[in-house]
Structures are given as C-alpha cells and as structure tokens.
Amino acid sequence: MGNSDSKLNFRKAVIQLTTKTQPVEASEDVFWDQFWTDVNLTAQDMFALVPAAEIRAVREESPSNLATLCYKAVERLVLNADSGCVCERDRQTVLSCIRLLTRILPYIFEDPDWRGFFWSTVPKVGKTDESDDECTRPLAESLLTAISDLLFCPDFTVESHGRTSADGPSDIQSIDSCEFIWEAGVGFAQSPPLNHTHDSSRAELLKLLLTCFSEEMYQSPSDTHTPNPWVSFFCSRENRHALPLFTSLLNVVCAYDPVGYGIPYNHLMFSDQRGMLAELALQTLIVSLEQELVDHSNTSPNPSTNTDTCSTTRGENLFVNYLSRIHREEDFHFILRGISRLLNNPLLQTYLPHSCKKIQFHQELLVLFWKLCDLNKVPPYHFIFYLFSYLTIIILILQFLSRVGLVHICVFILLLLSGERNFGVRLNKPYSVRVPMDISVFAGTHADLLIVVFHKIITSGHQRLQPLYDCLLTIIVNVSPYLKSLSMVAANKLLHLLEVFSSPWFLFCSPVNHHLVFFLLEVFNNIIQYQFDGNFNLVYGIIRKRNLFHQLANLPTDVSSIQKALQRKRRSNSTHNAVFMETNNPLQTGTLNASLKAMPRIDKLTETSQVSEDGTTLSLQQSDSTHSQSDHSSETRVRDTEPTSGEDEEVQHRLMTLTFNLQYFILVLSWKSKLPLQTIMRLLQVLVPQVEKICIDKGLTDESEILKFLQHGTLVGLLPVPHPILIRKYQANEGTALWFRTYMWGIIYLRNEDPPVWYETDVKLFEIQRI
Numbered sequence: 001m002g003n004s005d006s007k008l009n010f011r012k013a014v015i016q017l018t019t020k021t022q023p024v025e026a027s028e029d030v031f032w033d034q035f036w037t038d039v040n041l042t043a044q045d046m047f048a049l050v051p052a053a054e055i056r057a058v059r060e061e062s063p064s065n066l067a068t069l070c071y072k073a074v075e076r077l078v079l080n081a082d083s084g085c086v087c088e089r090d091r092q093t094v095l096s097c098i099r100l101l102t103r104i105l106p107y108i109f110e111d112p113d114w115r116g117f118f119w120s121t122v123p124k125v126g127k128t129d130e131s132d133d134e135c136t137r138p139l140a141e142s143l144l145t146a147i148s149d150l151l152f153c154p155d156f157t158v159e160s161h162g163r164t165s166a167d168g169p170s171d172i173q174s175i176d177s178c179e180f181i182w183e184a185g186v187g188f189a190q191s192p193p194l195n196h197t198h199d200s201s202r203a204e205l206l207k208l209l210l211t212c213f214s215e216e217m218y219q220s221p222s223d224t225h226t227p228n229p230w231v232s233f234f235c236s237r238e239n240r241h242a243l244p245l246f247t248s249l250l251n252v253v254c255a256y257d258p259v260g261y262g263i264p265y266n267h268l269m270f271s272d273q274r275g276m277l278a279e280l281a282l283q284t285l286i287v288s289l290e291q292e293l294v295d296h297s298n299t300s301p302n303p304s305t306n307t308d309t310c311s312t313t314r315g316e317n318l319f320v321n322y323l324s325r326i327h328r329e330e331d332f333h334f335i336l337r338g339i340s341r342l343l344n345n346p347l348l349q350t351y352l353p354h355s356c357k358k359i360q361f362h363q364e365l366l367v368l369f370w371k372l373c374d375l376n377k378v379p380p381y382h383f384i385f386y387l388f389s390y391l392t393i394i395i396l397i398l399q400f401l402s403r404v405g406l407v408h409i410c411v412f413i414l415l416l417l418s419g420e421r422n423f424g425v426r427l428n429k430p431y432s433v434r435v436p437m438d439i440s441v442f443a444g445t446h447a448d449l450l451i452v453v454f455h456k457i458i459t460s461g462h463q464r465l466q467p468l469y470d471c472l473l474t475i476i477v478n479v480s481p482y483l484k485s486l487s488m489v490a491a492n493k494l495l496h497l498l499e500v501f502s503s504p505w506f507l508f509c510s511p512v513n514h515h516l517v518f519f520l521l522e523v524f525n526n527i528i529q530y531q532f533d534g535n536f537n538l539v540y541g542i543i544r545k546r547n548l549f550h551q552l553a554n555l556p557t558d559v560s561s562i563q564k565a566l567q568r569k570r571r572s573n574s575t576h577n578a579v580f581m582e583t584n585n586p587l588q589t590g591t592l593n594a595s596l597k598a599m600p601r602i603d604k605l606t607e608t609s610q611v612s613e614d615g616t617t618l619s620l621q622q623s624d625s626t627h628s629q630s631d632h633s634s635e636t637r638v639r640d641t642e643p644t645s646g647e648d649e650e651v652q653h654r655l656m657t658l659t660f661n662l663q664y665f666i667l668v669l670s671w672k673s674k675l676p677l678q679t680i681m682r683l684l685q686v687l688v689p690q691v692e693k694i695c696i697d698k699g700l701t702d703e704s705e706i707l708k709f710l711q712h713g714t715l716v717g718l719l720p721v722p723h724p725i726l727i728r729k730y731q732a733n734e735g736t737a738l739w740f741r742t743y744m745w746g747i748i749y750l751r752n753e754d755p756p757v758w759y760e761t762d763v764k765l766f767e768i769q770r771i
Helices: 002-019 029-035 043-049 052-061 063-083 088-109 139-150 169-173 196-218 229-234 242-255 273-288 318-324 329-347 362-375 383-387 392-400 407-418 421-426 446-459 463-482 488-501 504-508 514-530 536-544 546-553 559-571 632-641 650-672 678-698 703-711 734-751
Strands: 121-123 136-138 587-589 592-594 606-611 617-619 725-730 768-770
Touching: 002 029, 002 043, 002 052, 029 063, 029 088, 043 088, 052 063, 052 088, 063 088, 063 139, 088 196, 136 139, 139 196, 139 229, 196 229, 196 273, 196 734, 229 273, 242 273, 242 318, 242 329, 273 362, 273 734, 318 362, 329 362, 329 383, 329 392, 362 383, 362 392, 362 407, 362 734, 383 421, 392 407, 392 446, 407 421, 407 463, 407 725, 407 734, 421 463, 446 463, 446 488, 463 514, 463 725, 488 504, 488 514, 488 536, 488 546, 504 559, 514 536, 514 650, 514 678, 514 725, 536 546, 536 678, 536 703, 546 678, 592 734, 678 703
Parallel strands: none
Antiparallel strands: 121 136, 587 592, 592 768, 606 617, 606 725
C-alpha cells in the first residue's frame, strides 16, 4: 500500500512539473522535496514514472524548471554526503536523487544547447564557509565530488569502523577512504565482509557515474574529440578519493568469482549483487582509463610537481598513472588470475545445463586487458613482461577469436603483444592443454595453435573480417623470426593461405590484396633465414608447393591477363568471394546492435622497427616495408578512377575503364618487381634436386624419410645475406582511439538494459539498429 501511495504521489509531482508554465523557484523546497523525500521507488519504477517524452517536454517548454530540478537533486546529494547519511531516511533520499538524475541526464546530453549546463557556474551547495571567490563551482564538480564521497560513506556503501550516529559532519569529511577500500587485492590486504546492501548502493552510484561519463555518446565521431570533462575531473587530483576508488574498482573486478563454491544452480537460488557491482565497476574503470594525459603543455613525469589544476586542464589522469605504476609480482598474479578466471567463465562446459552462472561482461574484460598491456609499461617489471609466463590467458584470447563481435578486440591485443620479442619466443612452449575449439587436431606449440586459429578465421567465410587479414598476418610476421619448429599442420595452413591469396583473381580484384602475399613471403623468409634448422616441416611443404612460388615469379602482368582475372572474379563473386567481403563489425545483444567504426589499415596501426643483433629495436622513420609504402599513391588513384556502375555516358565510361586498366597495369608491375622471392627460390634451387635424387636413389615413397633428410640438412653459406628482422609494433592513433571509444560505449549502451539508461535517447557516437 505504501509503495503504491509513493508511486502515485511521485507521479503527481512529475505531472505538476510538466504542466507548470511558470518557473518554480529553487527556494520552494516543499515542491522539490516531492521528488526524493519519503520516496520509496526502485530504479525501474523511476524510469516508468518519468517518461522520455515528458522529460523532453520540460526541457523544451520549461527549461528553467528542469535546470532547477537538477540543481536541487545535486544539492540534496551534496548535503547528505556532507552529513554522512546518518539515518535510513537520508539514505533513501540519496537513492531517489541518484535514480532521478540517472534518468534525466541522458536527455540533457542529447541536446547540444544543454551540453554546458552542468559545467556552468552556480552557487556552491553544501558548506559555504570558504571565501567568496570559492563559493561558486560547476554543478558537475559538485555532483562528482558528492558521488565520490558517498562511495565511501560508512553504513551506506562501506562498513562503519566504530562510528556512531552522534559523529558530526567534520568526522565524515576527515575519513581516510584508503581504509575503506571495497576488496582485498592491489594495494589492500584486508577483505571486508560481504554486504549486499552496500554493494547495491555502490552499484546505483556507479550507474549514475557512468551516466555522467556518457556525454561522449552524444557527440558524432566526425566531431573533433576533446577530453571528457567528467572523466578528467573525476580522475584528477581534485578528487581526494581517486586512489581508493581505482583500487576498489580494480579489486572488485579481479576478485569476483561467479562460480563461488561450485554449487550447481546457486545463481538461480540467490541474488548476486556482487556480480552486478563487478560489471559496473569494470565499465566505470575502462571508461576512466580512456582519458590519458590531457595537459600537453606542462606535463611533468613527477606527480608531486604537477599540482596546479583547474576545471579545463587538469593534467594527468590519476587512474592511468596508478595503472601504469603497478609493478609487484603478487599484484600482477592477482590481476591475471582474476581476469583469466572471468574470461574462462563463458567458455565453461558443464554436465548439467545452465548449472553455472555465465558472466556477460567478457568484452569489457578484454578492453581492460588491452589497457593493462598498453598502459603498464614502466620498466623493468611491466605487465606484458609478467604476462609471457602466463600463456593460459593467450589460449583464452584465441578461443574468443572464434566469436563474431570479439575478433577485433582480440586481434588488437595480439597485435600489441606480437611487437614484443619475448612473445614470439614464449610461443615455442608446447601446447599441451586441450580446450574446446573447432580447429584441426595437431601436436605442437602455442605458435601452431595461433596459426591454426588464424587460418580458420580467414577461411571461415565471415563477411566482415577482411579488414583484419593484414593484422592477422602482421602478427604472424612479427613472431616468425622466433618460431623454432612449426608442426606439419601449421606449415600447411600457411601454404594454403598463400595459395588462396596468390590466385590471380584475388590478387587483381583489389589494389591492396598483394600486401597479404608480401606478408606471407616475409614469414617464410624469416623462418628460413633465422630458424631453418627446426622447421623441416615448413621446408618440406614449400618444396611440395613449389609451383606456387614459380607461378608468383611468372605472374602475368599484361592488361588482357588482368582483365580475364577480374572477369573471372566477377562471374564467381557469389560463390568464391564471400570470405573477402568487407563490412563493419557490429556489437549485438538481444534485438539491438551497435555499429562500429571502420578499423584503420595496418600501416596506420603499426610502426616498423628493426631488430639489432643485441635484441634491441630501432624505429625506422620510413616505416613499413617497401611494398606497402610505395604503392599508396597508385592504390588511391586506382580507387578514385574505378568505373561506376551507373555511368550513362558511354564515351566517359570507356575512358574511365581505359584509365582504370592502365593504372592497374602500372600498379601490378610496381609490386611484382618487389616480390621477396630470392631466398625461397634459392632454397628450392638447392634442395629440390637433392630431394628428387634421394627419392630416386632410395626409392622413397614415405614422407617421413624425406623429413629426416631435411631435418639434418643445412643451407649455411648457400642463402642470400640474412635480411634485417622488421617488427611492426602497434602505434596508437586517432583511428584506433575512435574505434575503441565506439566499441567501449557500444558495449556499455547494450549492457545497461535494466533499467535501459540510454535506449530512448538520440546517441550520435554509433548507430543503433533493431534486428
């Protein structure tokens, strides 16, 4: 009955707000208190009782009332944060304000005229004993400060340490929040008792915090990106809780165990508030780490020297700083063990169907893993250095590669890792753990697993994966100089890829497809020059498939041959070209999906470095190999002049076709002359006669005997001078930053559906489609 009355009274207050034609003064507390005082509504109730149409109506017709509502709600949060929520009524008031603001904020962000509202200066709420100059501050800063204080409020979000209700506000403000970190782990050894009520309150606050951060969703990808002011303030020195907040979020995520004691179907019998908190903590953490250094003028590497901050330029992001400085082995072990446990959870197979709870935030986990690899680089003990002794997580990433929607983020991670020499070296470790993957059976190393999985992705027929082919092959190129012994299965997979990519119809159907052949030839050259002794399986495969290399060396480049190949490609488009079609990769859940930005090309993703004899790398100014740099202008011209199907003028059509064919001819000539076939041809020239002779002399028909011969063979002094090892390291750029931003917010948009925080709003960062 009470709850029904509360809903009715609240709905009446909403109707009064939407129907008032005159502004309601901020001093009329009786009117404004109807929205949060003695209101006992769930978040779902709040969303149902405050329809989207009515929020927009107030925004357009009574903007001053909407502004006052936001101001009064923030004021109430600040006052209760200052007082410490000493009674249950205050805590319920805080929850009502949180839910109301979570409902309203997206509709403020979607209107460009309202974007600066929360950053406009208003009278400072709460205590006003400061000087007159400090009695005003942006409403956003007051809101973020209140949220941060409330996240460490005793008896509301953390356990009380002997505090009584008689303690005053000054005691609350002087609390050392580092003593109230939510979970043991990085930087904190004590594990507080589990309290579902506190977890629920934390989750409500984090959802409001994410809503504040979501202003980015309402900016078009084509707009010039500026640092998110909400994140910049929250992660700055002006937030006195920055360190305990960072460690609380990270520890809650990495300590979470959805299986618990392993009792079947326990997730159906008991609510799991910690699971909801872990998901929101993870989303808050990855968004907070999105903002890197924003002060490019006076950025000091020493945090203690950069204390002068303001609301527009705040210097370094403390969350990024803290993440980059994690260095203790026990901390890395805690993080990797937690991420591995959670990534493995969706892949678990049980005898009893649906008996184990499956998490849904594995995509966010992969983003966090990416950020750990990308940001924690302080030598000598950085995250990647420790990761290479923990290959289990690499196997999990390869498992996720087979899932559409996860391929891109996994490829980004592996591309980043492949730039490290130790990654290639560690891949030589035998692969003994068998995990469920739909791939060819083989006995070999982790390198074999990586190649077999990549081959399956490329040949699987998924239409949206063509932009990833060069990334996948770049990863193999980066590790190839260190692969000591490929299995026969992996060697045959590489040669099959060469067979597919070197077919004339594929080589000529796009001005960039020849790059894939160059990558594969570079793989073969690296292995032959640097790891010949143990790779007799690959050498045997090259000898068996020697016609492929001869065909490449004698590839016809006359105009008529190119035209025939292109015509053959058009005729076979429906059956042969499905795997090579390019589309964007969507994020999908339920009946909605979110589009992603196109992924940058590999030459924009990487920076080429040359490996010296002592193992150090030297960045090359003219990055990438000659085949990828010298042809860009020709490729661009070919694209620009490709004839359109709707051309009405026959003369113009013929002229464009002639120009197109001529430029294609010039482009093919330019890259064919640079095919790196010398090492392979020399190998064939030396070994093919020897193999043929031994087969004739001994009458061999069993390939095992030939493999034994090749295993003890040598090419010392017979091959060309070894070429320098080139490693293409991931290089951050605007294209990848935009891709990650859309990917991350697309995930968060789709995950937060109860209540649906952003579903009815006009987001601009990505497109939402109903399916």
